[in-house]
Amino acid sequence: MSLRIAEVSQRSGVPSSTLRYYDQIGLVPTGRESNGYRAYPEDVLDRLRFIDAARRLDLPLAEIGELLGSWESEACASVKARLRPRLDEHAARVADTIAGLTDLQDSLRSARAHLDELPDREQRCDPSCAFLLNETPPPVACSLGEGQAEQVAAWRHLLSDGRLDRVAGGVRCALPIERLAEAAALSAAEQACCPFFGFELTLRGDSFVLTIRSPDDALPLLAELTGLDVVAA
Known part of the structure; x- marks a missing residue:
């Protein structure tokens, strides 16, 4: 028994325009009746529920299409194995987004507080008014002192367990998941003494990816930390 688009839309709650788009990109392909109308199989409702x-998990449509093929043809254990790393990666991206938005919120509050502190004057604004963020960037230098050599050695030991590659503005290394706690602890310690570095940890099933980014003037310090010539990248 086939269903027409209006019935599928009514029973699934998915607008007809969205169903046509899904058909266009191959996510929910349809057949055609002799009169040219779209014809959907009965099990299309299960596909639409998936x-x-x-989509409620904000997974990209391209990934949903890949997962659908597994969901409809493979064993449940295989589907779960495919889904876990995708959810881990997406959760890491969401965490990065939340951190970025939190930083932005703090900056906006700081800007508002600075604005409120400025005197109300009849004269034109001077440079102190022009810049809402009354902050100076941290100096590009490590504040660790005598413990720097030991920390560099710890980083070199960690990174030797994976493949280290240059990326735009920094380095990236894939490491086994059992080194995650060590990487997180080192990242936190490094952030305390070198706040100009940025650290990202992305989970991928039985492994994770560590990305360290640096401003251009701190690339020599990153090269010393990792042993990779990032200055020439």
Whole structure:
């Protein structure tokens, strides 16, 4: 028994325009009746429920399409194995977004507080008014002192367990998941003495990816930390 688009839309709650788009990109392909109308199989409602659940998790449509093929043809254990790393990666991206938005919120509050502190004057604004963020960037220098050599050695030991590659503005290294706690602790310690470095940890099933980014003037320090010539990148 086939269903027409209006019935599928009514029973699934998915707008007809969205169903046509899904058909266009191959996510929910349809057949055609002799009169040219779209014809959907009965099990399209299950497929649409899966898509809706995945979209609620904000998974990209391209990934949803890949997962659908597994969900409809493979064993549940295989589907779970495919889904876990995707959810881990997406959760890491969301965490990065939340951290970025939190930083932005703090900057906006700081800007508002600075604005309120400025005197109300009849004269034109001077440079102190022109810059809402009354902050100076941290100096590009490590404040660790005597413990720097020991920390560099710890980083070199960690990174030797994976493949280290240059990326735009820094380095990236894939490491086994059992080194995650060590990487997180080192990142936190390094952030305390070198706040100009940025650290990202992205989970990928039985491994994770550590990305360290640096401003251009701190690339020599990053090269010393990792042993990779990032200055020439």
